[in-house]
Amino acid sequence: MKRAMLSMVAAVLAGGVVACSPEPPQQDKASPEAAGDWTRPPVIQRVERAGSALVASGLAEPDARVVLRSDGGGAFAASADASGRFEIRLPAPAEHLLLRPETQVGQDTAPSPDRLLILAAGQGPIVVLRPGGPTRRLDAAPVLGAVDSDGRMRLASGRAPGLAQIEVRSGGETVQVDPDAQGRWSVMLAPHDGPDQIQVAGRDFNWPGEPGSPAGGLAVERIGSGWRVAWTGPGGARQATWLPDLGAP
Structure with missing residues:
Protein backbone atom coordinates (compact mmCIF):
# COMPACT_ATOMS: atom_id res chain seq x y z
CA MET A 1 0.00 0.00 0.00
CA GLN A 27 28.06 13.03 4.58
CA ASP A 28 28.44 12.60 8.34
CA LYS A 29 26.40 9.38 8.21
CA ALA A 30 28.46 8.06 5.34
CA SER A 31 31.94 8.53 6.77
CA PRO A 32 34.25 5.63 5.87
CA GLU A 33 34.45 4.49 9.49
CA ALA A 34 30.66 4.09 9.77
CA ALA A 35 30.21 1.34 7.19
CA GLY A 36 30.98 -1.84 9.13
CA ASP A 37 30.30 -4.85 6.89
CA TRP A 38 27.46 -3.15 4.98
CA THR A 39 27.68 -1.65 1.51
CA ARG A 40 26.64 1.98 1.78
CA PRO A 41 24.77 3.89 -0.91
CA PRO A 42 26.71 6.90 -2.19
CA VAL A 43 26.21 10.42 -0.91
CA ILE A 44 26.17 13.23 -3.48
CA GLN A 45 27.76 16.29 -1.88
CA ARG A 46 28.40 18.65 -4.80
CA VAL A 47 27.57 19.19 -8.46
CA GLU A 48 29.74 21.75 -10.25
CA ARG A 49 29.95 22.91 -13.84
CA ALA A 50 33.15 22.16 -15.74
CA GLY A 51 32.88 23.71 -19.20
CA SER A 52 30.08 21.93 -21.05
CA ALA A 53 29.93 19.15 -18.45
CA LEU A 54 28.82 18.69 -14.86
CA VAL A 55 30.88 16.98 -12.17
CA ALA A 56 29.05 15.22 -9.34
CA SER A 57 31.22 14.40 -6.34
CA GLY A 58 30.71 12.83 -2.97
CA LEU A 59 31.46 9.91 -0.68
CA ALA A 60 30.94 6.17 -1.08
CA GLU A 61 32.57 2.86 -0.18
CA PRO A 62 36.37 2.96 -0.69
CA ASP A 63 37.32 1.66 -4.15
CA ALA A 64 33.64 1.03 -5.01
CA ARG A 65 32.01 1.74 -8.35
CA VAL A 66 29.48 4.57 -8.13
CA VAL A 67 26.69 4.79 -10.70
CA LEU A 68 24.11 7.49 -11.45
CA ARG A 69 21.19 5.97 -13.39
CA SER A 70 18.42 7.77 -15.22
CA ASP A 71 14.91 6.41 -15.73
CA GLY A 72 15.59 6.44 -19.46
CA GLY A 73 18.31 3.82 -19.05
CA GLY A 74 21.37 6.06 -19.27
CA ALA A 75 24.11 5.66 -16.67
CA PHE A 76 27.23 7.54 -15.60
CA ALA A 77 29.85 5.88 -13.43
CA ALA A 78 33.24 6.27 -11.78
CA SER A 79 35.29 4.51 -9.11
CA ALA A 80 35.80 5.91 -5.64
CA ASP A 81 39.35 6.23 -4.37
CA ALA A 82 40.80 4.56 -1.28
CA SER A 83 39.16 7.15 0.99
CA GLY A 84 35.75 6.77 -0.68
CA ARG A 85 35.86 10.05 -2.59
CA PHE A 86 34.50 10.01 -6.14
CA GLU A 87 33.82 12.32 -9.07
CA ILE A 88 31.45 11.49 -11.90
CA ARG A 89 31.62 13.60 -15.04
CA LEU A 90 28.44 13.82 -17.11
CA PRO A 91 27.39 16.01 -20.03
CA ALA A 92 25.05 18.84 -19.13
CA PRO A 93 21.56 17.47 -19.87
CA ALA A 94 19.44 18.99 -22.62
CA GLU A 95 16.54 19.52 -20.18
CA HIS A 96 15.69 18.12 -16.73
CA LEU A 97 17.47 15.02 -15.44
CA LEU A 98 16.60 12.76 -12.51
CA LEU A 99 19.29 10.29 -11.43
CA ARG A 100 19.34 7.37 -8.97
CA PRO A 101 22.70 6.91 -7.19
CA GLU A 102 23.96 3.44 -6.33
CA THR A 103 27.15 1.79 -5.08
CA GLN A 104 28.53 -1.44 -6.54
CA VAL A 105 31.04 -3.53 -4.58
CA GLY A 106 31.66 -6.91 -6.21
CA GLN A 107 28.24 -8.54 -6.57
CA ASP A 108 26.65 -6.23 -3.99
CA THR A 109 24.61 -3.21 -5.07
CA ALA A 110 23.41 -0.52 -2.67
CA PRO A 111 20.88 1.81 -4.30
CA SER A 112 20.22 5.10 -2.55
CA PRO A 113 16.63 6.12 -1.77
CA ASP A 114 17.65 9.68 -2.66
CA ARG A 115 17.44 11.18 -6.14
CA LEU A 116 19.73 13.72 -7.77
CA LEU A 117 17.67 16.24 -9.74
CA ILE A 118 19.27 18.63 -12.24
CA LEU A 119 16.83 21.21 -13.62
CA ALA A 120 16.94 23.28 -16.81
CA ALA A 121 20.11 21.72 -18.23
CA GLY A 122 22.01 22.61 -15.08
CA GLN A 123 20.96 26.25 -15.19
CA GLY A 124 18.18 25.71 -12.64
CA PRO A 125 18.28 24.25 -9.14
CA ILE A 126 20.37 21.14 -8.48
Missing part, protein backbone atom coordinates in the same frame (compact mmCIF):
# COMPACT_ATOMS: atom_id res chain seq x y z
CA LYS A 2 1.29 3.42 -0.90
CA ARG A 3 1.83 5.74 2.05
CA ALA A 4 2.17 9.50 2.27
CA MET A 5 5.86 9.98 3.01
CA LEU A 6 5.87 13.20 5.02
CA SER A 7 2.75 12.14 6.90
CA MET A 8 4.72 9.17 8.23
CA VAL A 9 7.40 11.55 9.50
CA ALA A 10 4.76 13.70 11.22
CA ALA A 11 2.67 10.87 12.66
CA VAL A 12 4.08 11.29 16.17
CA LEU A 13 3.91 15.09 16.17
CA ALA A 14 1.08 17.16 17.54
CA GLY A 15 -0.98 19.36 15.20
CA GLY A 16 0.12 22.86 14.29
CA VAL A 17 3.60 24.01 13.45
CA VAL A 18 6.27 21.88 15.11
CA ALA A 19 10.01 22.53 15.05
CA CYS A 20 12.23 19.65 14.01
CA SER A 21 15.84 19.19 15.00
CA PRO A 22 17.94 19.68 11.88
CA GLU A 23 18.79 16.35 10.31
CA PRO A 24 22.51 15.59 10.37
CA PRO A 25 24.11 15.99 6.94
CA GLN A 26 24.31 12.77 4.94
CA VAL A 127 19.06 19.21 -5.52
CA VAL A 128 19.06 15.91 -3.67
CA LEU A 129 15.47 14.75 -3.18
CA ARG A 130 14.92 12.64 -0.09
CA PRO A 131 11.77 10.51 0.39
CA GLY A 132 10.05 11.58 3.59
CA GLY A 133 12.79 14.10 4.40
CA PRO A 134 14.00 17.58 3.52
CA THR A 135 15.32 18.32 0.05
CA ARG A 136 18.99 19.38 0.05
CA ARG A 137 19.90 22.19 -2.32
CA LEU A 138 23.33 21.96 -3.99
CA ASP A 139 22.93 25.24 -5.87
CA ALA A 140 22.83 28.80 -4.54
CA ALA A 141 19.52 29.12 -2.69
CA PRO A 142 17.71 31.52 -0.37
CA VAL A 143 17.30 30.87 3.36
CA LEU A 144 14.19 28.83 2.49
CA GLY A 145 15.64 26.25 0.11
CA ALA A 146 12.65 23.94 -0.35
CA VAL A 147 9.16 23.02 0.78
CA ASP A 148 8.37 19.30 0.51
CA SER A 149 4.78 18.12 0.72
CA ASP A 150 2.74 14.96 0.30
CA GLY A 151 -0.80 16.38 0.28
CA ARG A 152 -1.07 16.17 4.06
CA MET A 153 2.00 17.73 5.64
CA ARG A 154 4.67 20.22 4.57
CA LEU A 155 8.35 20.24 5.47
CA ALA A 156 10.23 23.53 5.03
CA SER A 157 14.04 23.46 5.00
CA GLY A 158 17.09 25.42 3.97
CA ARG A 159 20.42 26.85 5.07
CA ALA A 160 21.10 29.84 7.29
CA PRO A 161 24.89 30.08 7.75
CA GLY A 162 25.88 32.37 10.60
CA LEU A 163 22.45 32.40 12.27
CA ALA A 164 22.08 30.75 15.66
CA GLN A 165 18.29 30.72 15.38
CA ILE A 166 15.70 31.54 12.75
CA GLU A 167 12.01 32.32 12.98
CA VAL A 168 9.53 30.65 10.64
CA ARG A 169 5.95 31.90 10.22
CA SER A 170 3.17 30.16 8.35
CA GLY A 171 -0.61 29.96 8.64
CA GLY A 172 -0.70 32.25 11.65
CA GLU A 173 1.82 30.13 13.57
CA THR A 174 5.37 31.07 14.53
CA VAL A 175 8.21 28.73 15.48
CA GLN A 176 11.88 29.12 16.31
CA VAL A 177 14.38 26.60 14.92
CA ASP A 178 18.11 26.18 15.54
CA PRO A 179 20.25 25.44 12.46
CA ASP A 180 22.86 22.69 12.76
CA ALA A 181 26.62 23.16 12.50
CA GLN A 182 26.37 23.45 8.69
CA GLY A 183 23.58 26.00 8.93
CA ARG A 184 20.92 23.52 7.74
CA TRP A 185 17.48 23.60 9.31
CA SER A 186 14.07 21.99 8.81
CA VAL A 187 10.64 22.50 10.33
CA MET A 188 7.29 20.75 9.89
CA LEU A 189 4.45 23.04 8.86
CA ALA A 190 0.74 22.46 9.30
CA PRO A 191 -1.33 21.49 6.25
CA HIS A 192 -2.67 24.36 4.16
CA ASP A 193 -5.26 24.50 1.39
CA GLY A 194 -3.94 26.31 -1.65
CA PRO A 195 -1.10 28.85 -1.75
CA ASP A 196 0.45 30.14 1.45
CA GLN A 197 2.93 32.80 2.52
CA ILE A 198 5.87 31.45 4.49
CA GLN A 199 8.17 33.88 6.26
CA VAL A 200 11.70 32.73 7.12
CA ALA A 201 14.16 34.98 8.98
CA GLY A 202 12.03 38.00 8.10
CA ARG A 203 11.81 37.19 4.39
CA ASP A 204 8.51 36.32 2.69
CA PHE A 205 8.09 33.39 0.28
CA ASN A 206 4.94 32.57 -1.67
CA TRP A 207 4.42 28.80 -1.63
CA PRO A 208 2.21 27.97 -4.65
CA GLY A 209 0.42 25.00 -3.13
CA GLU A 210 0.18 21.36 -4.21
CA PRO A 211 0.44 20.39 -7.89
CA GLY A 212 -2.93 19.75 -9.49
CA SER A 213 -2.04 16.62 -11.45
CA PRO A 214 -1.72 13.23 -9.68
CA ALA A 215 0.14 11.73 -12.65
CA GLY A 216 3.14 9.52 -11.95
CA GLY A 217 6.74 10.06 -13.01
CA LEU A 218 8.67 13.31 -12.88
CA ALA A 219 6.66 16.51 -13.46
CA VAL A 220 8.42 19.88 -13.46
CA GLU A 221 6.81 23.29 -13.84
CA ARG A 222 7.92 26.86 -13.50
CA ILE A 223 5.49 28.57 -11.13
CA GLY A 224 5.77 31.99 -9.50
CA SER A 225 9.29 32.69 -8.30
CA GLY A 226 10.46 29.10 -8.29
CA TRP A 227 10.11 25.54 -9.54
CA ARG A 228 7.54 22.96 -8.50
CA VAL A 229 8.48 19.30 -8.90
CA ALA A 230 6.29 16.22 -8.43
CA TRP A 231 8.13 12.90 -8.20
CA THR A 232 7.73 9.32 -7.08
CA GLY A 233 9.85 7.80 -4.32
CA PRO A 234 10.49 4.16 -3.42
CA GLY A 235 7.23 2.23 -3.01
CA GLY A 236 5.37 4.54 -5.41
CA ALA A 237 4.59 7.29 -2.89
CA ARG A 238 4.22 10.75 -4.46
CA GLN A 239 5.95 13.84 -3.08
CA ALA A 240 5.99 17.43 -4.30
CA THR A 241 8.88 19.82 -3.84
CA TRP A 242 8.88 23.60 -4.33
CA LEU A 243 12.27 25.25 -4.94
CA PRO A 244 12.21 29.03 -4.60
CA ASP A 245 14.59 31.15 -6.67
CA LEU A 246 17.54 32.80 -4.99
CA GLY A 247 15.84 36.16 -5.44
CA ALA A 248 12.30 34.93 -4.73
CA PRO A 249 10.01 37.47 -3.03
Whole structure:
Protein backbone atom coordinates (compact mmCIF):
# COMPACT_ATOMS: atom_id res chain seq x y z
CA MET A 1 0.00 0.00 0.00
CA LYS A 2 1.29 3.42 -0.90
CA ARG A 3 1.83 5.74 2.05
CA ALA A 4 2.17 9.50 2.27
CA MET A 5 5.86 9.98 3.01
CA LEU A 6 5.87 13.20 5.02
CA SER A 7 2.75 12.14 6.90
CA MET A 8 4.72 9.17 8.23
CA VAL A 9 7.40 11.55 9.50
CA ALA A 10 4.76 13.70 11.22
CA ALA A 11 2.67 10.87 12.66
CA VAL A 12 4.08 11.29 16.17
CA LEU A 13 3.91 15.09 16.17
CA ALA A 14 1.08 17.16 17.54
CA GLY A 15 -0.98 19.36 15.20
CA GLY A 16 0.12 22.86 14.29
CA VAL A 17 3.60 24.01 13.45
CA VAL A 18 6.27 21.88 15.11
CA ALA A 19 10.01 22.53 15.05
CA CYS A 20 12.23 19.65 14.01
CA SER A 21 15.84 19.19 15.00
CA PRO A 22 17.94 19.68 11.88
CA GLU A 23 18.79 16.35 10.31
CA PRO A 24 22.51 15.59 10.37
CA PRO A 25 24.11 15.99 6.94
CA GLN A 26 24.31 12.77 4.94
CA GLN A 27 28.06 13.03 4.58
CA ASP A 28 28.44 12.60 8.34
CA LYS A 29 26.40 9.38 8.21
CA ALA A 30 28.46 8.06 5.34
CA SER A 31 31.94 8.53 6.77
CA PRO A 32 34.25 5.63 5.87
CA GLU A 33 34.45 4.49 9.49
CA ALA A 34 30.66 4.09 9.77
CA ALA A 35 30.21 1.34 7.19
CA GLY A 36 30.98 -1.84 9.13
CA ASP A 37 30.30 -4.85 6.89
CA TRP A 38 27.46 -3.15 4.98
CA THR A 39 27.68 -1.65 1.51
CA ARG A 40 26.64 1.98 1.78
CA PRO A 41 24.77 3.89 -0.91
CA PRO A 42 26.71 6.90 -2.19
CA VAL A 43 26.21 10.42 -0.91
CA ILE A 44 26.17 13.23 -3.48
CA GLN A 45 27.76 16.29 -1.88
CA ARG A 46 28.40 18.65 -4.80
CA VAL A 47 27.57 19.19 -8.46
CA GLU A 48 29.74 21.75 -10.25
CA ARG A 49 29.95 22.91 -13.84
CA ALA A 50 33.15 22.16 -15.74
CA GLY A 51 32.88 23.71 -19.20
CA SER A 52 30.08 21.93 -21.05
CA ALA A 53 29.93 19.15 -18.45
CA LEU A 54 28.82 18.69 -14.86
CA VAL A 55 30.88 16.98 -12.17
CA ALA A 56 29.05 15.22 -9.34
CA SER A 57 31.22 14.40 -6.34
CA GLY A 58 30.71 12.83 -2.97
CA LEU A 59 31.46 9.91 -0.68
CA ALA A 60 30.94 6.17 -1.08
CA GLU A 61 32.57 2.86 -0.18
CA PRO A 62 36.37 2.96 -0.69
CA ASP A 63 37.32 1.66 -4.15
CA ALA A 64 33.64 1.03 -5.01
CA ARG A 65 32.01 1.74 -8.35
CA VAL A 66 29.48 4.57 -8.13
CA VAL A 67 26.69 4.79 -10.70
CA LEU A 68 24.11 7.49 -11.45
CA ARG A 69 21.19 5.97 -13.39
CA SER A 70 18.42 7.77 -15.22
CA ASP A 71 14.91 6.41 -15.73
CA GLY A 72 15.59 6.44 -19.46
CA GLY A 73 18.31 3.82 -19.05
CA GLY A 74 21.37 6.06 -19.27
CA ALA A 75 24.11 5.66 -16.67
CA PHE A 76 27.23 7.54 -15.60
CA ALA A 77 29.85 5.88 -13.43
CA ALA A 78 33.24 6.27 -11.78
CA SER A 79 35.29 4.51 -9.11
CA ALA A 80 35.80 5.91 -5.64
CA ASP A 81 39.35 6.23 -4.37
CA ALA A 82 40.80 4.56 -1.28
CA SER A 83 39.16 7.15 0.99
CA GLY A 84 35.75 6.77 -0.68
CA ARG A 85 35.86 10.05 -2.59
CA PHE A 86 34.50 10.01 -6.14
CA GLU A 87 33.82 12.32 -9.07
CA ILE A 88 31.45 11.49 -11.90
CA ARG A 89 31.62 13.60 -15.04
CA LEU A 90 28.44 13.82 -17.11
CA PRO A 91 27.39 16.01 -20.03
CA ALA A 92 25.05 18.84 -19.13
CA PRO A 93 21.56 17.47 -19.87
CA ALA A 94 19.44 18.99 -22.62
CA GLU A 95 16.54 19.52 -20.18
CA HIS A 96 15.69 18.12 -16.73
CA LEU A 97 17.47 15.02 -15.44
CA LEU A 98 16.60 12.76 -12.51
CA LEU A 99 19.29 10.29 -11.43
CA ARG A 100 19.34 7.37 -8.97
CA PRO A 101 22.70 6.91 -7.19
CA GLU A 102 23.96 3.44 -6.33
CA THR A 103 27.15 1.79 -5.08
CA GLN A 104 28.53 -1.44 -6.54
CA VAL A 105 31.04 -3.53 -4.58
CA GLY A 106 31.66 -6.91 -6.21
CA GLN A 107 28.24 -8.54 -6.57
CA ASP A 108 26.65 -6.23 -3.99
CA THR A 109 24.61 -3.21 -5.07
CA ALA A 110 23.41 -0.52 -2.67
CA PRO A 111 20.88 1.81 -4.30
CA SER A 112 20.22 5.10 -2.55
CA PRO A 113 16.63 6.12 -1.77
CA ASP A 114 17.65 9.68 -2.66
CA ARG A 115 17.44 11.18 -6.14
CA LEU A 116 19.73 13.72 -7.77
CA LEU A 117 17.67 16.24 -9.74
CA ILE A 118 19.27 18.63 -12.24
CA LEU A 119 16.83 21.21 -13.62
CA ALA A 120 16.94 23.28 -16.81
CA ALA A 121 20.11 21.72 -18.23
CA GLY A 122 22.01 22.61 -15.08
CA GLN A 123 20.96 26.25 -15.19
CA GLY A 124 18.18 25.71 -12.64
CA PRO A 125 18.28 24.25 -9.14
CA ILE A 126 20.37 21.14 -8.48
CA VAL A 127 19.06 19.21 -5.52
CA VAL A 128 19.06 15.91 -3.67
CA LEU A 129 15.47 14.75 -3.18
CA ARG A 130 14.92 12.64 -0.09
CA PRO A 131 11.77 10.51 0.39
CA GLY A 132 10.05 11.58 3.59
CA GLY A 133 12.79 14.10 4.40
CA PRO A 134 14.00 17.58 3.52
CA THR A 135 15.32 18.32 0.05
CA ARG A 136 18.99 19.38 0.05
CA ARG A 137 19.90 22.19 -2.32
CA LEU A 138 23.33 21.96 -3.99
CA ASP A 139 22.93 25.24 -5.87
CA ALA A 140 22.83 28.80 -4.54
CA ALA A 141 19.52 29.12 -2.69
CA PRO A 142 17.71 31.52 -0.37
CA VAL A 143 17.30 30.87 3.36
CA LEU A 144 14.19 28.83 2.49
CA GLY A 145 15.64 26.25 0.11
CA ALA A 146 12.65 23.94 -0.35
CA VAL A 147 9.16 23.02 0.78
CA ASP A 148 8.37 19.30 0.51
CA SER A 149 4.78 18.12 0.72
CA ASP A 150 2.74 14.96 0.30
CA GLY A 151 -0.80 16.38 0.28
CA ARG A 152 -1.07 16.17 4.06
CA MET A 153 2.00 17.73 5.64
CA ARG A 154 4.67 20.22 4.57
CA LEU A 155 8.35 20.24 5.47
CA ALA A 156 10.23 23.53 5.03
CA SER A 157 14.04 23.46 5.00
CA GLY A 158 17.09 25.42 3.97
CA ARG A 159 20.42 26.85 5.07
CA ALA A 160 21.10 29.84 7.29
CA PRO A 161 24.89 30.08 7.75
CA GLY A 162 25.88 32.37 10.60
CA LEU A 163 22.45 32.40 12.27
CA ALA A 164 22.08 30.75 15.66
CA GLN A 165 18.29 30.72 15.38
CA ILE A 166 15.70 31.54 12.75
CA GLU A 167 12.01 32.32 12.98
CA VAL A 168 9.53 30.65 10.64
CA ARG A 169 5.95 31.90 10.22
CA SER A 170 3.17 30.16 8.35
CA GLY A 171 -0.61 29.96 8.64
CA GLY A 172 -0.70 32.25 11.65
CA GLU A 173 1.82 30.13 13.57
CA THR A 174 5.37 31.07 14.53
CA VAL A 175 8.21 28.73 15.48
CA GLN A 176 11.88 29.12 16.31
CA VAL A 177 14.38 26.60 14.92
CA ASP A 178 18.11 26.18 15.54
CA PRO A 179 20.25 25.44 12.46
CA ASP A 180 22.86 22.69 12.76
CA ALA A 181 26.62 23.16 12.50
CA GLN A 182 26.37 23.45 8.69
CA GLY A 183 23.58 26.00 8.93
CA ARG A 184 20.92 23.52 7.74
CA TRP A 185 17.48 23.60 9.31
CA SER A 186 14.07 21.99 8.81
CA VAL A 187 10.64 22.50 10.33
CA MET A 188 7.29 20.75 9.89
CA LEU A 189 4.45 23.04 8.86
CA ALA A 190 0.74 22.46 9.30
CA PRO A 191 -1.33 21.49 6.25
CA HIS A 192 -2.67 24.36 4.16
CA ASP A 193 -5.26 24.50 1.39
CA GLY A 194 -3.94 26.31 -1.65
CA PRO A 195 -1.10 28.85 -1.75
CA ASP A 196 0.45 30.14 1.45
CA GLN A 197 2.93 32.80 2.52
CA ILE A 198 5.87 31.45 4.49
CA GLN A 199 8.17 33.88 6.26
CA VAL A 200 11.70 32.73 7.12
CA ALA A 201 14.16 34.98 8.98
CA GLY A 202 12.03 38.00 8.10
CA ARG A 203 11.81 37.19 4.39
CA ASP A 204 8.51 36.32 2.69
CA PHE A 205 8.09 33.39 0.28
CA ASN A 206 4.94 32.57 -1.67
CA TRP A 207 4.42 28.80 -1.63
CA PRO A 208 2.21 27.97 -4.65
CA GLY A 209 0.42 25.00 -3.13
CA GLU A 210 0.18 21.36 -4.21
CA PRO A 211 0.44 20.39 -7.89
CA GLY A 212 -2.93 19.75 -9.49
CA SER A 213 -2.04 16.62 -11.45
CA PRO A 214 -1.72 13.23 -9.68
CA ALA A 215 0.14 11.73 -12.65
CA GLY A 216 3.14 9.52 -11.95
CA GLY A 217 6.74 10.06 -13.01
CA LEU A 218 8.67 13.31 -12.88
CA ALA A 219 6.66 16.51 -13.46
CA VAL A 220 8.42 19.88 -13.46
CA GLU A 221 6.81 23.29 -13.84
CA ARG A 222 7.92 26.86 -13.50
CA ILE A 223 5.49 28.57 -11.13
CA GLY A 224 5.77 31.99 -9.50
CA SER A 225 9.29 32.69 -8.30
CA GLY A 226 10.46 29.10 -8.29
CA TRP A 227 10.11 25.54 -9.54
CA ARG A 228 7.54 22.96 -8.50
CA VAL A 229 8.48 19.30 -8.90
CA ALA A 230 6.29 16.22 -8.43
CA TRP A 231 8.13 12.90 -8.20
CA THR A 232 7.73 9.32 -7.08
CA GLY A 233 9.85 7.80 -4.32
CA PRO A 234 10.49 4.16 -3.42
CA GLY A 235 7.23 2.23 -3.01
CA GLY A 236 5.37 4.54 -5.41
CA ALA A 237 4.59 7.29 -2.89
CA ARG A 238 4.22 10.75 -4.46
CA GLN A 239 5.95 13.84 -3.08
CA ALA A 240 5.99 17.43 -4.30
CA THR A 241 8.88 19.82 -3.84
CA TRP A 242 8.88 23.60 -4.33
CA LEU A 243 12.27 25.25 -4.94
CA PRO A 244 12.21 29.03 -4.60
CA ASP A 245 14.59 31.15 -6.67
CA LEU A 246 17.54 32.80 -4.99
CA GLY A 247 15.84 36.16 -5.44
CA ALA A 248 12.30 34.93 -4.73
CA PRO A 249 10.01 37.47 -3.03
